[in-house]
Amino acid sequence: MHQFSRFSAFSLIFLLAGCAAAPPPTAPDPTRPWIGETYRSHAVSVSHPLAARAALDMLNNGGGAVDAAIAAQMVMTLVEPQSSGIGGGGFLVRFDGKTNAIETYDGRETAPASAREDMFLDARGGPIPYRDAILGGRAVGVPGAIRMLEMAHRDHGRLPWARLFQPAIRLAREGFPISDRLARQIAGDRHLRKVPATKAYFFDGDAPKPAGTILKNPDLADTLERIAEKGADAFYSGDLARAITDAVTNAPIHPAVMTLADISSYQAKKRPAVCAPYRGYNVCGMGPPSSGGLAVAQTLGMLDHFSLAGTGPNSPNALHLIAEAERLAFADRAGYVGDSDVVPVPVKGMVDAGYLAERARLIDPAKARDGLVDPGHPPGAEAAYRGPDDPLKGLSTAHMSIVDRFGNAISFTTTVESAFGARLMVRGFLLNNQLTDFSFRPEWRGRPAPNRVAPGKRPRSSMSPTIVLNKDGRFLMAVGSPGGSRIIGYTARAVLGVLAWNLDMQGAVDLPHVMNRGGATEVEEELIPAIADLKAMGHQVEVGRMISGLQGILKTPAGLAGGADRRREGAVLGDDGP
Numbered sequence: 001m002h003q004f005s006r007f008s009a010f011s012l013i014f015l016l017a018g019c020a021a022a023p024p025p026t027a028p029d030p031t032r033p034w035i036g037e038t039y040r041s042h043a044v045s046v047s048h049p050l051a052a053r054a055a056l057d058m059l060n061n062g063g064g065a066v067d068a069a070i071a072a073q074m075v076m077t078l079v080e081p082q083s084s085g086i087g088g089g090g091f092l093v094r095f096d097g098k099t100n101a102i103e104t105y106d107g108r109e110t111a112p113a114s115a116r117e118d119m120f121l122d123a124r125g126g127p128i129p130y131r132d133a134i135l136g137g138r139a140v141g142v143p144g145a146i147r148m149l150e151m152a153h154r155d156h157g158r159l160p161w162a163r164l165f166q167p168a169i170r171l172a173r174e175g176f177p178i179s180d181r182l183a184r185q186i187a188g189d190r191h192l193r194k195v196p197a198t199k200a201y202f203f204d205g206d207a208p209k210p211a212g213t214i215l216k217n218p219d220l221a222d223t224l225e226r227i228a229e230k231g232a233d234a235f236y237s238g239d240l241a242r243a244i245t246d247a248v249t250n251a252p253i254h255p256a257v258m259t260l261a262d263i264s265s266y267q268a269k270k271r272p273a274v275c276a277p278y279r280g281y282n283v284c285g286m287g288p289p290s291s292g293g294l295a296v297a298q299t300l301g302m303l304d305h306f307s308l309a310g311t312g313p314n315s316p317n318a319l320h321l322i323a324e325a326e327r328l329a330f331a332d333r334a335g336y337v338g339d340s341d342v343v344p345v346p347v348k349g350m351v352d353a354g355y356l357a358e359r360a361r362l363i364d365p366a367k368a369r370d371g372l373v374d375p376g377h378p379p380g381a382e383a384a385y386r387g388p389d390d391p392l393k394g395l396s397t398a399h400m401s402i403v404d405r406f407g408n409a410i411s412f413t414t415t416v417e418s419a420f421g422a423r424l425m426v427r428g429f430l431l432n433n434q435l436t437d438f439s440f441r442p443e444w445r446g447r448p449a450p451n452r453v454a455p456g457k458r459p460r461s462s463m464s465p466t467i468v469l470n471k472d473g474r475f476l477m478a479v480g481s482p483g484g485s486r487i488i489g490y491t492a493r494a495v496l497g498v499l500a501w502n503l504d505m506q507g508a509v510d511l512p513h514v515m516n517r518g519g520a521t522e523v524e525e526e527l528i529p530a531i532a533d534l535k536a537m538g539h540q541v542e543v544g545r546m547i548s549g550l551q552g553i554l555k556t557p558a559g560l561a562g563g564a565d566r567r568r569e570g571a572v573l574g575d576d577g578p
Helices: 009-016 050-058 065-079 145-156 162-173 180-188 197-204 218-230 238-249 260-264 294-304 316-336 355-360 485-497 506-511 525-536
Strands: 042-046 089-095 104-108 269-271 274-278 280-285 398-404 410-417 466-469 476-481 514-516 520-525 541-543 551-556 559-564 571-575
Touching: 009 089, 042 050, 042 089, 042 551, 042 559, 050 162, 050 316, 050 398, 050 571, 065 089, 065 145, 065 162, 065 218, 089 466, 089 476, 104 145, 104 398, 145 162, 162 218, 162 316, 197 541, 218 238, 238 260, 238 551, 238 559, 260 571, 274 551, 280 294, 294 466, 294 485, 316 485, 316 514, 316 520, 316 525, 398 514, 398 551, 410 466, 466 485, 476 520, 485 506, 485 551, 506 551, 506 559, 520 525, 525 541, 559 571
Parallel strands: 520 541
Antiparallel strands: 042 398, 042 571, 089 104, 089 410, 104 269, 274 280, 280 466, 398 410, 466 476, 476 551, 514 520, 551 559
């Protein structure tokens, strides 16, 4: 049995003709925990239905979660180019069904040797506008996705590497229907038409290609065939590597210097997971250069000192506590987090139980803190950076959560940074603009920013691929989201939905968002009834749309239940096995 939590009807007809789709899940009901469609064998929750289909095919044919993730990523390079692809990077968190171990893989992009700490400053020494920084060669980091996925496959792959590329190669040659969401983003992006290669691919003349158009990409098919045959070395050396350096160096907008040595020297890395308890569960995520695992862990660790179970998830009291915990977590994020290979990050101290208890005591259950919050003093920390934080930027990215029949689970967040990355197309794929995730100001009042630009350094991320273990140390949940620095709040809210309020996975994904990134408390429109109370507590409130893309899988007594964010076009698929 296959379930789609959300999908493009055109895509469904095109690829899944004959498969019966279940109706969308009902609204969450907190009195009925663990409800929803379930699968006994394996399940995937992926940001695009065509990528979900590719992932499920790998699982149905004996593959593991890593195999499914690779197949999905290759398809997403084609069908969701605005969000992720082989020209970008990502973080992958894996649970091992035999050992109960958590591993994390770092495929974050790196700055080329030519990068300078003042590269995003104007002639007067101030930060250049973000909308200008994201375009062209200057913003491109050395892509990490392919090298990282090859490392994960070498460790845990069950199917041949080349087989994982076949669904994407076939779709690239035969074509796929442009979804409503992709069509809207093509039409709404004013930069794609400025670069001849992207204009030729996404436009008919001066008109953006509409939804339903069958889009073919033979160049990408050729690229994927080479990587499938020769492995990641085909990407990081030879003609493909030269094409990347040429695109960056000869970019029509902000050309920069990226060399073959920058590309060939790229290394994916295995990092220690960041794990912290919440209500007896163990919440695990990605450490630096991502701030996501730390900020989610800190938020939950502080909230563990308050009773949320007695409140409704949308009650003013719950929203207030979440916002105040995140306000403190974001202060520490700005003060300490960067690439831990380059700057000291007090990871253990930031999730130390005593430190989080100390930070939790700063939260007044009835009143919001006034003004900016300083970073704390976690054990082992050097002096904190207290300068202004980066612009709250970067809205693209994609996520997938996968559980295989062997009990292994994947939470994988992948990105090209802002929509369509740097708008530079190379051999059928778009290059990232990930270097704009660095702090534009290298220092403040003589104190260097932990996330300042440096050659070979990885920019700080907010990606928060998360795996939750139950009280016996076994897999319970995989979840994550796109959304720039809001990813942290989206992910924490979904985890709380399950662990604090006992919602099913879809119910947790459906929760309206609240968060605080160090300034105003941001809420979605569904939370307007709580605004008066939040303001009475001292919150400055901003209301707006928050386009998360949460994808999650929850292990329940009845089987694996998925959730896909209705705000985007993700899908849940699964199988009951033989």
